[in-house]
Amino acid sequence: MAASSCQNVFLRSLVRRNYILKKNHHNIFLGNNRQLSFNRFSNDNLNINKSNVIRASLLTFGTAATIGGVSWGRSLWNRVSVVTERGLGLGASASFFSSGLSVVQAREIEHITRQTDTTGLKLTLYQYQVCPFCCKVRAFLDYHGLSYNIVEVDPIFRKELKFSVYRKVPILVYEGAKEDEQVQMNDSSVIISSLKSFLLTDQDLRQIVTYYPKIETESKGWMSRKVVEYSNRHEIMLGKPGKTNEMKLERKWRIWVDDVLVHNIPPNIYRTWNESVQAFSYIAEKAHFTSYEKFVIQYIGALGMYFVSKKLKKKYNLPDDVRSSLYGAANDWMKSVGKNSFQGGTEPNMADLAVYGVLSSIEGLDAFNDMVRETKIGPWYERTKNAVNTHQGAK
Known part of the structure; x- marks a missing residue:
């Protein structure tokens, strides 16, 4: 009875030990598998991150460049489009x-x-x-x-x-x-x-x-x-109180200068890249700037206004052939002058001076030369220029 009892205790002890060994082995096996699985997962992540780092960097750089470009473009618009x-x-x-x-x-x-x-x-x-x-x-x-x-x-x-x-x-x-x-x-x-x-x-x-x-x-x-x-x-x-017909006509065409004529200038002088560079070369030549400033004005300004002029053409509903719009404005003005030397009659009025002043800003450029060649505005322009340069309005 005692021997049988001791044998049962021994058998239970052996079974218990085997159970513990199996359990420990199972835990070690699972632990090793978990570790291996973790290592495999980490390596996969590492490989993914390596490929994504370049993509993320490019995306970040592109986003920053886009934001910077928009900011620069707005700043450039504000600076170089002051002529309008x-x-x-x-x-x-x-x-x-x-x-x-x-x-x-x-x-x-x-x-x-x-x-x-x-x-x-x-x-x-x-x-x-x-x-x-x-x-x-x-x-x-x-x-x-x-x-x-x-x-x-x-x-x-x-x-x-x-x-x-x-x-x-x-x-x-x-x-x-x-x-x-x-x-x-x-x-x-x-x-x-x-x-x-x-x-x-x-x-x-x-x-x-x-x-x-x-x-x-x-x-x-x-x-x-x-x-x-x-x-x-x-x-x-x-x-x-009161205005004469001449004063009303003068006022009408002064408004026309600001609302119509001047809007034809940028799209025509910045119509192409070459004309844009020509215009800003003229600006740099006429003004007193350093060599560095001339370079910045000539090329940065030309680039900015080349694109700005496209926006202005759309804004003011100008035709694709912007030269035709400029010629039309010149012809409209000459109809108002009629057979007189000036719209003001024998001497320039404020409308004459306004039209001349705006057109004088592009004298010598391709747009101006084409306008003089294709319309009848040339003689009037020269008469007004002479009156301005000789100070005929001085009292």
Whole structure:
């Protein structure tokens, strides 16, 4: 009985040991398999990651490049498309300078002194030499024989405009007798209307500019920005009611210059890559820039405006043959002139000066030469040019 009991205990002990050994072996087997499975999984992941690293890197680089390209494109648009002044918005109509504010002397100031000037106005024009709107202002100043200073603005960096919240050209600064009497005028049509109102009346120029209040709106689209327009910008403030038919006609065509003619300029002078380079080479040649600045302006500007001109053509519903639109505008203008020497009759009016000023910005370029050859605008242009250069409007 005792032997049988001992035998049973021994057998149970042996079975228990075998069970434990089997269990341990099973656990070791599973553990090893798990380890092998884990190692295999890790190696597979490692292989996948190696292939994906390159893809992920390229994707990241491409995304960054795209974002950077869009940002650069928007910045370039803002800088080089300033020649289309109205399409990009305008600044404040009149900004009175605070005491002690000085103009950036980044470039040499050109002094235009006319013995015909009896106004006593001290004017400084901030401009791009071949900007159509700046040319329009210069045509008015030269025709009336006014003295003024010129500051050529770098169209890429615009360091010369650091004194101004408004960052577009043209800007005309009137410096009064006292430092707090200085006033800044923006927008070519406001500048011209203000000066003409001053020349025809005895009103104070600082008071006149207040007659052209600004209206701010927000443009739509992915390149949205604040747009500032001016009330009355084509009006001459004579201080009395009523307009003659001649004044109404003059005003009508001044508006046409800003709304129609000027929109034909960029798509025509930047129509092809060669014409775009030609235009910016002309810009770099006319302005006083360093060799580096000329290179940047000529090629970066040409590249930017080549693509911008396509957008402008679509925006203003111009035909694919943009030359035909330019010729049509020239013919429309000459119909308004008729058999007269000028639209103003025997002497240029403000519409004559505006059309001449805009077209003078492209004189010598292929677009201008083609227009003169294909239309009858040439003789009128030369007559107006002579009247401007000889200051026939000086009193």
